[in-house]
Amino acid sequence: MKILYALQATGNGHIARANVLVPKLKEHAQVDVFISGQNAQLHFKGDATKNKGLSLFYSENGGLNYAKILRKNSLMQFVQSVHHFPVQPYDLIINDFEPITAYSAKLRNKKIIGLSHQSAVLHKLAPQPEKKHRFSKWVLQKYAPVEKSFGFHFTKYDENTFHPIIRDTIKKLNCANEDYFLVYLPSYKNEEIYKVLSKLKHVDWMVFSPFSKVSKKQGNCTFFPIDEQLFTSYLATAKGVLCGAGFEFPAEVLHLKKMLFVIPIKGQFEQYCNYLALKQLGVMGAEDLCVEKIDTWIASNHIAAVSFTDETDLLIEKVLNT
Missing domain, CATH: 3.40.50.2000 (Glycogen Phosphorylase B;)
Structure with missing residues (x-):
C-alpha cells in the first residue's frame, strides 16, 4: 500500500502529531509526506515535500493579521498546486487539515481520510462559540474537505474521536x-x-x-x-x-x-x-x-484533573482498515 500523509504547517500541533503517526504508518505501508503552510516552529523529523500553501499569520495584539495573511498567501499558486498535485499514485491519502491534497483528491475522486483536530472541533457534541463566528466556522468546514474523518479532542465524543497524541x-x-x-x-x-x-x-x-x-x-x-x-x-x-x-x-x-x-x-x-x-x-x-x-x-494553584488515553495503535488500525 502507498500512502500520502498530508499536513498543515500553521502552528506546531500538526507536525507534532505527524512525528508520532508517520513512523507507525511506515510499519504497515510506504508513506510519503507532504507539508503545506509557512508558520510553524517545530520541524518534521523525516523527508517531506513542502509547499507554501495557505497559512494564518498573527498580529501583535492577540488576533489575526489579515493584511499579512493576504500578502503571504497566493490564491493563484494554491489553485495551480491543487491542479498539478500528483495524487494518482496513492492508494490512500491521510489529511491533517491540508487543503491542497484535499481539493486535489476531491477533483480526482481519490480516497482521502481526515485525521485532524479540526474534524472533532466540528462534531455536533463539541462546544462551539456563538453565531458571530459563523463565517469562521464556514471557512473551517470548507478549508480541507474529506470523505471520512477521525478527530482529536480533549473529550471523546464518539468512537471516531480520539484523545490528543502526546509526544x-x-x-x-x-x-x-x-x-x-x-x-x-x-x-x-x-x-x-x-x-x-x-x-x-x-x-x-x-x-x-x-x-x-x-x-x-x-x-x-x-x-x-x-x-x-x-x-x-x-x-x-x-x-x-x-x-x-x-x-x-x-x-x-x-x-x-x-x-x-x-x-x-x-x-x-x-x-x-x-x-x-x-x-x-x-x-x-x-x-x-x-x-x-x-x-x-x-x-x-488549580490543576485540572484531566487524563488522556493513548489510543495511537487503535487509530492506526482503524485508518488502515477504512
Whole structure:
C-alpha cells in the first residue's frame, strides 16, 4: 500500500502529531509526506515535500493579521498546486487539515481520510462559540474537505474521536515545579505581554516569543527566541503555563499535571472552540490578556484533573482498515 500523509504547517500541533503517526504508518505501508503552510516552529523529523500553501499569520495584539495573511498567501499558486498535485499514485491519502491534497483528491475522486483536530472541533457534541463566528466556522468546514474523518479532542465524543497524541519527548520529561511560569503567546508582541505580566511582580515569567531575536531579561520577565529544546526544558520545571487556546500544547501541559491558563487568538474559531472545551474540563482562562484573571489563577494553584488515553495503535488500525 502507498500512502500520502498530508499536513498543515500553521502552528506546531500538526507536525507534532505527524512525528508520532508517520513512523507507525511506515510499519504497515510506504508513506510519503507532504507539508503545506509557512508558520510553524517545530520541524518534521523525516523527508517531506513542502509547499507554501495557505497559512494564518498573527498580529501583535492577540488576533489575526489579515493584511499579512493576504500578502503571504497566493490564491493563484494554491489553485495551480491543487491542479498539478500528483495524487494518482496513492492508494490512500491521510489529511491533517491540508487543503491542497484535499481539493486535489476531491477533483480526482481519490480516497482521502481526515485525521485532524479540526474534524472533532466540528462534531455536533463539541462546544462551539456563538453565531458571530459563523463565517469562521464556514471557512473551517470548507478549508480541507474529506470523505471520512477521525478527530482529536480533549473529550471523546464518539468512537471516531480520539484523545490528543502526546509526544514521547513530553512523556519522558523529568518534571518538577519551580517558582516560575512559562509563557507562549505568539499572537502578542513582547511589549504587550510585559505591560500585563510586569504588574504581577511576585511571579517570574519565562516568555518564548517569535518576536524575540535574543534572550533578554526585563524586570520579572525573561524573553527567549523560539527554541524547541530550551522551551521543553523550561516546560518540565515550570509551575504552570500561560498560552493560547491551541490543542496539542495545552494537552501536553494537562498531561504533565501543571497549572494551565489559556487565551484564544481573537477571530480564530478553532481556538474559541478549544477555550470552551477546556473550560468544561475545569481549565481557567480569559478572552484577553487580563491581569486580574491571571492573578486569580496564580493564587488558585488549580490543576485540572484531566487524563488522556493513548489510543495511537487503535487509530492506526482503524485508518488502515477504512
